[in-house]
Amino acid sequence: MxxxxxxxxxxxxxxxxxxxxxxxxxxxxxxxxxxxxxxxxxxxxxxxxxxxxxxxxxxxxxxxxxxxxxxxxxxxxxxxxxxxxxxxxxxxxxxxxxxxxxxxxxxxxxxxxxxxxxxxxxxxxxxxxxxxxxxxxxxxxxxxxxxxxxxxxxxxxxxxxxxxxxxxxxxxxxxxxxxxxxxxxxxxxxxxxxxxxxxxxxxxxxxxxxxxxxxxxxxxxxxxxxxxxxxxxxxxxxxxxxxxxxxxxxxxxxxxxxxxxxxxxxxxxxxxxxxxxxxxxxxxxxxxxxxxxxxxxxxxxxxxxxxxxxxxxxxQKRPPCAPLSASRFRTVAVVGPNSVATATMIGNYGIGRYARTIHQPGCNNVPCAGNQPIDAAVTAARESDATILVMGLDQSQEAEMKDRENLLLPGRQQELVSKVASASRGPTVLVLMSGGPLDVTFANNNPKVAAILWVGYPGQAGGRPSPTQIHRESHLGFCYAGGKLPTTWYPEEFAAKVPMTDMAMRADPANGYPAGPTGSTEAPYTSFSHSIAHAPTAISVNLAGRRGPAQANSTTGRLLSAAAVRVTHARCDELAMDVLVDVENTGDRDGAHAVLLFASPPGGHRAPFRQLVAFEKLHVQAQSRARVRLGIDVCKDLSFADANGIRRIPIGEHTLHIGDQKHTFSIHAAAPGL
Missing domain, CATH: 3.20.20.300 (Glycoside hydrolase, family 3, N-terminal domain)
Structure with a gap:
């Protein structure tokens, strides 16, 4: 039945x-x-x-x-x-x-x-x-x-x-x-x-x-x-x-x-x-x-x-990947309030089996206020070939019913990072655990900080993450993980300027508010999809149109605006194209590469400056090439919502972005029935 x-x-x-x-x-x-x-x-x-x-x-x-x-x-x-x-x-x-x-x-x-x-x-x-x-x-x-x-x-x-x-x-x-x-x-x-x-x-x-x-x-x-x-x-x-x-x-x-x-x-x-x-x-x-x-x-x-x-x-499959080169770093200091987030955190980081580990928390907890054992952490860094700082937030700082009021590391965490990095005998790696972005501009500007990794809240196997590397050197032994930031990382001034009660995604000149992430004019610290922990790549792109140009729906019986066509007036089933992307791994290690395709519309529509329209992740072996086909549905992917919430396709020249490459093409409207 x-x-x-x-x-x-x-x-x-x-x-x-x-x-x-x-x-x-x-x-x-x-x-x-x-x-x-x-x-x-x-x-x-x-x-x-x-x-x-x-x-x-x-x-x-x-x-x-x-x-x-x-x-x-x-x-x-x-x-x-x-x-x-x-x-x-x-x-x-x-x-x-x-x-x-x-x-x-x-x-x-x-x-x-x-x-x-x-x-x-x-x-x-x-x-x-x-x-x-x-x-x-x-x-x-x-x-x-x-x-x-x-x-x-x-x-x-x-x-x-x-x-x-x-x-x-x-x-x-x-x-x-x-x-x-x-x-x-x-x-x-x-x-x-x-x-x-x-x-x-x-x-x-x-x-x-x-x-x-x-x-x-x-x-x-x-x-x-x-x-x-x-x-x-x-x-x-x-x-x-x-x-x-x-x-x-x-x-x-x-x-x-x-x-x-x-x-x-x-x-x-x-x-x-x-x-x-x-x-x-x-x-x-x-x-x-x-x-x-x-x-x-x-x-x-x-x-x-x-x-x-x-x-x-x-x-239970685990790909082999050591965070640090075992031959180069025999003694490693592990520092920070999140370095003991679980009983197995240090061992899971892949250090204990290869190197002598010196552990000093530096901060006894994530809030890191008042008297803290920072001096002991500084001493550990002086005695080590490399130092890993595991800093960031926890549920006491961000959670349901607890929004953050700033983007800074809590308490004395910034002081701990700066002092340990200054004292470290070898490279310092800053690992950040958090759900949202942090302003770590101070670390980005510190030449003693060799790399910054963001791991989110990585779960029970958090000591073996596939991190997103957002800063500097990739020669320390990191695998080509291919992770990318899912959020824009703004400086503290952004959070101080825009109240959470303002829901607008577009800039408001009257109040002096910059826009939200999808239409921002504010200079970010690091952008959405940023990462440098990927295999060295060479990318080539080809556009392959599958069907004809944008046309008005013949049932409307009239010509449409030259500026933008309503999605409901377009022959959407005839509007599609393919983007073929060849990715070559020119490095000496296998790796992952995320291909992200962005589009920018013609000006004058109050549409996002640039929006993500397609993406795919490739695993490419060393010294080899792989191809991915990204499909674009013009009505769905290249339209925007006007002030009344009506979706329209901008007429004119559109630009596609893949990495540093740009490709342009035009969309035009045809008379009904033609």
Missing amino acids: PVHNRVKDLIGRLTLQEKIRLLVNNAAGVPRLGISGYEWWSEALHGVSNVGPGTRFGGHFPGATIFPRSSSPPPPSTPPSGRHRQGGVRRGPGHVQRGAGGADLLEPQREHLPGPTVGRGQETPGEDPLVAGRYAASYVRGLQQPYGYEANRLKVAACCKHYTAYDLDNWKGADRFHFNARVTKQDLEDTFNVPFKRCVMEGKVASVMCSYNQVDGVPTCWELNGYIVSDCDSVGVFYNSQHYASTPEDAAADAIKAGLDLDCGPFLAQHTEGAVNYALANTLTVQMRLGMFDGEPSEQPFGKLGPSDVCSPAH
């Missing part, structure tokens, strides 16, 4: 009170129909987590692998076609989740990062909407892995969150419960909503989560169809804190009428008594796609999963 018929039949057997009790995260069972209770709240941002009550570790699954945080390198080079990579890596969370608890996951978080001080920036794939959207779609496909007739069954139901323009948590007295994000239609269309559209349309995600904040005075738990879940307990928030509705009943009813299907919290169950069938049909449909009403769970396709399905050789 088709799922929708089964859902309709089940809803007809439920009483009104039974339906209401099924609309919250801890859905009550219906014993008379043999329906067990179900907890919807489970998390898996970077590995299955027991933060939500729906996941229970024990038995065959005492724990789960913790992968790097979403912001950790190399999100910009995660291939949009990376079904195998994401599906393979994410097979672990899907398998573990089916063995540890519920079959839905309130992940991934797929907002982009709009500014450098966002406390939850560590949960995002970076500042670029395209990267965030393609990463989300790939993540979702890897988790859900549809199967069965018409791929209607799901291994796990994923959830993209938090819709939309949810960036501020707690900053200088403004909090997410009361914050009203003022966002233009233009910024919503070309920035904030881009990741969610890709997550839904390309990833086919099973649900979307709305959150606490308002956008232009309206709570975000509105305007979506399908299985929509509120953040826990955002429906209550928009009555109790935002006072959007006059009564609890009105708040619950408004949310359901607007498309909310599930309240991660108790609010709907307490206050609403109607308009629930549509919402319940969406949640029950997902549960049936997960096989929850198909009989004994152990007899279902994933009912017999065990450790062997997760701890497979493919999941």
Whole structure:
């Protein structure tokens, strides 16, 4: 029987009170129909987590692998076609989740990062909407892995969150419960909503989560169809804190009428008594796609999963790569508050097996305030062939409900770096752990700092990262990791100038605010996609048009503007081109290279100066060449949103950028029917 018929039949057997009790995260069972209770709240941002009550570790699954945080390198080079990579890596969370608890996951978080001080920036794939959207779609496909007739069954139901323009948590007295994000239609269309559209349309995600904040005075738990879940307990928030509705009943009813299907919290169950069938049909449909009403769970396709399905050789593959040359550096000092972030951090860095290690924290904790053992760290640096400083942030500095107020290293960390680098007998390597960017201009300008690595929050195997090198020497022995920065790293002056409450992605001359990352005129310390830890390469590019020029849709019956064509008036299925990129590794080691294709539109449209339109990551052997084909969909990739949020294709000369190379081509409009 088709799922929708089964859902309709089940809803007809439920009483009104039974339906209401099924609309919250801890859905009550219906014993008379043999329906067990179900907890919807489970998390898996970077590995299955027991933060939500729906996941229970024990038995065959005492724990789960913790992968790097979403912001950790190399999100910009995660291939949009990376079904195998994401599906393979994410097979672990899907398998573990089916063995540890519920079959839905309130992940991934797929907002982009709009500014450098966002406390939850560590949960995002970076500042670029395209990267965030393609990463989300790939993540979702890897988790859900549809199967069965018409791929209607799901291994796990994923959830993209938090819709939309949810960036501020707690900053200088403004909090997410009361914050009203003022966002233009233009910024919503070309920035904030881009990741969610890709997550839904390309990833086919099973649900979307709305959150606490308002956008232009309206709570975000509105305007979506399908299985929509509120953040826990955002429906209550928009009555109790935002006072959007006059009564609890009105708040619950408004949310359901607007498309909310599930309240991660108790609010709907307490206050609403109607308009629930549509919402319940969406949640029950997902549960049936997960096989929850198909009989004994152990007899279902994933009912017999065990450790062997997760701890497979493919999941434990480690490429050989030593951070430092063992022959050159016999004694290494490891310094910094994050050097002891885990009990195995020093050994995992690959030093203990090759060199004598001297460890001195320098700072006893990340805040690094007051009296600290800096002098002992300086002495260790003097006695060592090389010094590794592991500095940065932790959850005391940036987290949910804790946005940052500046971009500086906390407390006396900068002093520790400068003194240790000055005293070090050999090269000093600065390793930064953080979710968001930091202003380390002082280290970049210090000739004693040989290299700066950013590793994000690298997870349980953080001592063996594939880092993003953002500064200087690559001859120290680093592998060609190919990671690139997912965010722009601004100087402290940027954070001091732009308040987090300003949501504009474009410059505001009236207030003196520079633009957000996608349209910034502010000079960054390091740019989005920057890295120098890649193999020496030689790149050649060819453009290959697949179809004809932009034309007006003949159904409009009129000529279009010479400045820009509405996407809805263009023959989008005829507008495409290929960019062929040959990458040659001229180095003596195998390495990875991320090919990023940017586009700049003709001037005069208030479009982003330059935007990412395609990307792919290549693994190229030493002294060899590889080719990648990057496809461009003109309507999707080269359009922009005007002030009214309408997508248009600029007419005129466009410029493509790959590395230092530029290629130009023209788009023109033709008369209807020609």
